[in-house]
Amino acid sequence: MMSCDAAMSIRLPPECETPLLERFLKAEAMALWTVRSARLQDVPPNVYAFLRQHEEDEQQHLAQFETMIGRQPRERKRLPTVPQQWPALAVQLYGYESLGLEFATLLVMLRPDLASIREDELVHVNFFEREILRILRGEAAAAEQARVSARAWWRKLPRTVDRYLEGAALDPYRPVLAERILTILEQRFRTTGLFKGMTSDDDVDQA
Numbered sequence: 165m166m167s168c169d170a171a172m173s174i175r176l177p178p179e180c181e182t183p184l185l186e187r188f189l190k191a192e193a194m195a196l197w198t199v200r201s202a203r204l205q206d207v208p209p210n211v212y213a214f215l216r217q218h219e220e221d222e223q224q225h226l227a228q229f230e231t232m233i234g235r236q237p238r239e240r241k242r243l244p245t246v247p248q249q250w251p252a253l254a255v256q257l258y259g260y261e262s263l264g265l266e267f268a269t270l271l272v273m274l275r276p277d278l279a280s281i282r283e284d285e286l287v288h289v290n291f292f293e294r295e296i297l298r299i300l301r302g303e304a305a306a307a308e309q310a311r312v313s314a315r316a317w318w319r320k321l322p323r324t325v326d327r328y329l330e331g332a333a334l335d336p337y338r339p340v341l342a343e344r345i346l347t348i349l350e351q352r353f354r355t356t357g358l359f360k361g362m363t364s365d366d367d368v369d370q371a
């Protein structure tokens with residue numbers, strides 16, 4: 165839908181590589197667990213089929229980061245809770261994959277050899293984007309549920325992004341990177357129509 169390449173014109177120094185890799189270890193683990201959790205929900209058949217491939221991709225990404233960092237992410241006793249209703253779950257998957265894509269775009273600046281991870285994230289984002297569009301054009305109640313979920317997810321996003329950008333080396337870049345990521349995601353949500361029908365833009369502007 166839009167090119168994210170042009171958005172990341174900022175140059176990160178090499179010392180940002182380690183905190184980004186550390187962050188990816190956690191984020192890829194979370195992505196994998198979320199997909200596993202999503203596969204246990206009642207989702208449309210085409211989504212179920214895609215999630216199998218998606219899980220394989222995230223498993224492979226995680227293995228790559230484990231090899232690079234030389235350790236595994238912390239174990240988890242339970243899979244993360246995901247929404248049971250498909251429109252809400254679709255928003256969550258779309259949102260986190262979109263966020264993952266922006267981080268992969270950052271990472272590839274420092275590690276062009278990891279470009280294939282970014283390409284996979286783009287496939288994931290595009291798949292869920294098509295599903296979101298399908299939901300928004302479908303039944304009114306489902307579309308409304310997706311929009312309500314999108315607003316709720318959006319309100320938590322700034323804190324999530326700051327957490328993703330932890331690390332002293334990233335301190336000087338955090339505000340500009342966070343703002344850019346939020347702007348790109350907001351554009352995405354607007355373009356797909358997830359923010360349509362809001363009584364005011366306050367929710368979004370405050371975030």
Ligand SMILES: [Fe+2]
Pocket residue numbers: 192195221222225264285
């Ligand atoms: Fe991934």
Ligand SMILES: [Fe+2]
Pocket residue numbers: 195222261264284285288
């Ligand atoms: Fe992904």
